[in-house]
Amino acid sequence: MPLTVLSVAYPFAPVGPDSVGGAEQVLSHLDRALVQAGHRSLVVAREDSAVAGELYPVPAAPGPIDEDTRAGIHGHQRRAIETALRDNAVDLVHLHGIDFDRYLPPPGVPALVTVHLPPDWYPEAALRPARPRTYLHGVSQSQHGRFPPGVPVLPPIPNGVPVEALAARHAKRGFALCLGRICPEKGFHHALDAAKLAGSPLLLAGEVFPYPVHEDYFRSEIEPRLDRSRRFIGPVGFRRKRRLLTAARCLVVPSLAPETSSLVAMEALACGTPVVAFPAGALPEVVEHGRTGFLVADERGMADAIRAASGLSSDDCRAAARERFDLKGMIARYFDLYRQVAA
Known part of the structure; x- marks a missing residue:
C-alpha cells in the first residue's frame, strides 16, 4: 500500500539534486524515489530546496550560524513538522540532521533517524531517545561499530549513488x-x-x-x-x-x-x-x-x-x-x- 513519509532535513543546508552534503543527497534521492513509486513524500527542509514531493519550508539562516541563529531555526523546524503532521496522515517520519534531537516530533508516528555522521559527534542522549517508536541506524559497517555500547541501533543501510546518471565520456585530463x-x-x-x-x-x-x-x-x-x-x-x-x-x-x-x-x-x-x-x-x-x-x-x-x-x-x-x-x-x-x- 502507498506510504506517506515525512522526511526532515538538516535545516541549514538545502536539499536537491545539486546538494553538497551527503545527508541532503540521500534525502533527495529518497524523495524522488518515493514519488516515482507512487508514495507521498513530504519534506521539511530549507526554503530554497528543490524536492519532488511537497515542501514544508524552513527559512534560511540570516547570516552566520551561531547559537542564537540555531535556536531560531530549530523553532521554525519544529513548527513545520507540527504543520505537516497536523495536515497529513503520516505513516513515518524520517530524520536526517545531526541536530535531530532538537525537533523530534511528539510521540505517536514512528520515527526513523539516519545517523549520517560519526556517532560521537552526537550527544549521547540523542542516541538514546526517550521518545517511543524511534529507531536509529547508520550507513556503514565501520560507523555501526562506533556507536556507544548499549545504544539500540538497526543494521546499517550503505549509501548509494545514481550510477547510470553518472555515466559520461570525457577525455581524461591531468588534474x-x-x-x-x-x-x-x-x-x-x-x-x-x-x-x-x-x-x-x-x-x-x-x-x-x-x-x-x-x-x-x-x-x-x-x-x-x-x-x-x-x-x-x-x-x-x-x-x-x-x-x-x-x-x-x-x-x-x-x-x-x-x-x-x-x-x-x-x-x-x-x-x-x-x-x-x-x-x-x-x-x-x-x-x-x-x-x-x-x-x-x-x-x-x-x-x-x-x-x-x-x-x-x-x-x-x-x-x-x-x-x-x-x-x-x-x-x-x-x-x-x-x-x-x-x-
Whole structure:
C-alpha cells in the first residue's frame, strides 16, 4: 500500500539534486524515489530546496550560524513538522540532521533517524531517545561499530549513488580533484600540499557554509595554498560535477574525520575515476587499494598516489560502482525498512 513519509532535513543546508552534503543527497534521492513509486513524500527542509514531493519550508539562516541563529531555526523546524503532521496522515517520519534531537516530533508516528555522521559527534542522549517508536541506524559497517555500547541501533543501510546518471565520456585530463564542504575535518589543505609535491594541478570544488570555523579555515588554510595550478572553483551542480569527476586523473579525499561513508568517492568510481584517500573511517570499505584507488598514510604517499592514479583502470572503477554502490539497492533497503517501521 502507498506510504506517506515525512522526511526532515538538516535545516541549514538545502536539499536537491545539486546538494553538497551527503545527508541532503540521500534525502533527495529518497524523495524522488518515493514519488516515482507512487508514495507521498513530504519534506521539511530549507526554503530554497528543490524536492519532488511537497515542501514544508524552513527559512534560511540570516547570516552566520551561531547559537542564537540555531535556536531560531530549530523553532521554525519544529513548527513545520507540527504543520505537516497536523495536515497529513503520516505513516513515518524520517530524520536526517545531526541536530535531530532538537525537533523530534511528539510521540505517536514512528520515527526513523539516519545517523549520517560519526556517532560521537552526537550527544549521547540523542542516541538514546526517550521518545517511543524511534529507531536509529547508520550507513556503514565501520560507523555501526562506533556507536556507544548499549545504544539500540538497526543494521546499517550503505549509501548509494545514481550510477547510470553518472555515466559520461570525457577525455581524461591531468588534474586531481577535490569535492565537498570546505571545513577543517575534510583536510583539503593536505590535498593542496600533496598536489604541489606531485607537481599536479588540482581543482577544489565545494561550498564554504557560513559557520565562523569554516570561514576561518578557508581564509587561513585554503586561500594561502591556491595558485595558478591549484584553484578553488566554488560549488558545482550535478552536471558539472559529473564532467569534472569523469575528466579528473583522480579524486583526492584527504579527510581527517572518521568518514561514515563517502558519496563523492562512490560518484568518482561511477565516473571511471580512481580515488586517493586517507584510510579514515569507512573509506577502506569504498576504495579497493591498488584496483580502484590508493589508501595512503601521509602527504608524500598522497603525492605518489596522485602520480600513479593514471595507471589504474577506469573500467574497473565503473564495474566496482555498478556492483557495490548502485542507488537502486539503497532505495530498496530503505523502502523495506519504511514498511517495517510503519507497521
